[in-house]
Amino acid sequence: MTTRVRRAVAYAAVSTLALVAPSLGAASAIAFGAVAVGALSVTDGPMFELFARPADRQEGRLHGLAAFAFAATGIALLASFAGLPSHVFVASVLVVGYGNLAQQLAWKFDAEPILRTGAFVTGAIVAAVGGQAIALRIEGTPVAPILPEIVFLASSGALLAGLLRSVLFARDDPLVMLSVAFLLWLFADLTVMVTVDGIAVAIAVTALFGYVSWALDAASIPGMMTGALLAMLTIVLGGYGWFAVLIAFFAVGSLSTKFRYDEKKARGVAEDNEGARGSGNVLGNAAVALVAVLAYAARAKFPIPGDIFLFAFAGSIATAMSDTLSSEIGGVFDKPRLITTLERVEPGTDGAVTWQGELAGVVGAAVVAVIAGLLFESVGVVGVVVVTLAGTGGMTMDSLLGATVEGERLGNQSVNFLATLSGALVGAGLAVVVLV
Structure with missing residues (x-):
């Protein structure tokens, strides 16, 4: 021994x-x-x-x-x-x-x-x-x-x-x-x-999700463990529909990170570690969603309809998806412009956007919104529009923060967190105004 x-x-x-x-x-x-x-x-x-x-x-x-x-x-x-x-x-x-x-x-x-x-x-x-x-x-x-x-x-x-x-x-x-x-x-x-079936499925899905994300180099071991914990809590505290929305972001987001990776690396706009996401990146994108799941689980303690937390969750995930696709797709195109002044800047500049990336971001938010609409009766057609707007708004907030405070004052994970928080608040706020 x-x-x-x-x-x-x-x-x-x-x-x-x-x-x-x-x-x-x-x-x-x-x-x-x-x-x-x-x-x-x-x-x-x-x-x-x-x-x-x-x-x-x-x-x-x-x-x-x-x-x-x-x-x-x-x-x-x-x-x-x-x-x-x-x-x-x-x-x-x-x-x-x-x-x-x-x-x-x-x-x-x-x-x-x-x-x-x-x-x-x-x-x-x-x-x-x-x-x-x-x-x-x-x-x-x-x-x-x-x-x-x-x-x-x-x-x-x-x-x-x-x-x-x-x-x-x-x-x-x-x-x-x-x-x-x-x-x-x-x-x-x-x-x-x-339930017995619920926890058995949650453990099996969590283990599979964690291993696949690591095996495909989509996440480092800390990133894998963070994702696995998020998956477990989302399945048990929210349900399979909530998890489906979450896994859609991780799957599409990971694929977009690998998209023309060598070209993005040469341009200096690629994720580090061959695109494998660490715990900080995962939490920056999904911490707000986790809080929404926890709040939904404790909804009996709040004088707020449980569906509001669902829209906050979907809005935050739509923001994460939108921002990821905007960055990963837009990063391969030339002539980015700073979102605050529209002046031409170098690729990889914080707060820089391209029209191709913005379009990809809107599509990403819409994908999350449609999945939520198909899985949750309470979302409906109007709710799909709400989630899409929330994701697009959160993506825009990410770019604005990148152009103004990222770097000297805030790191990338902090900006991601604030952007997803913005998406969650927009989603919940619009749901209150339009749906409740």
């Missing part, structure tokens, strides 16, 4: 302490706190060698273990005094502990990065499902009726943890653990209704 695997086994064993939470309540925080304090007092010996990461060896203290245990202590206190469900606490800690163990085991056999990431997610799901089942049984709650919800929480937590671990380091496990805890707390508070 390698040093890395032994260390992962030791951390997984510490994470197992979370299982005492339903029985001990606040005392579980004391248990993890004792581990944290004890870790800081160990400077050598077998225990130090077992838990020490490379940075710990340089500093002569088990800071990694202490931070891990302190994070678990904080979540345990939330479970004891702030209403965070005990099974969410258990899942959050086990996701990190056992996900890392599975990843290290895969690493031992020289698995490819995609397989190591898959091992992390799989190990985290299994551990989180089992841990939640044990915690709920201890509390006297029947497990079978809510098993789909348990699997959904475990899968969501595992995907988020896998995403964060793909862009962070092992020393950042406390941040990963806390992020998972807050996400799952939100979902538990929403009381999401999940």
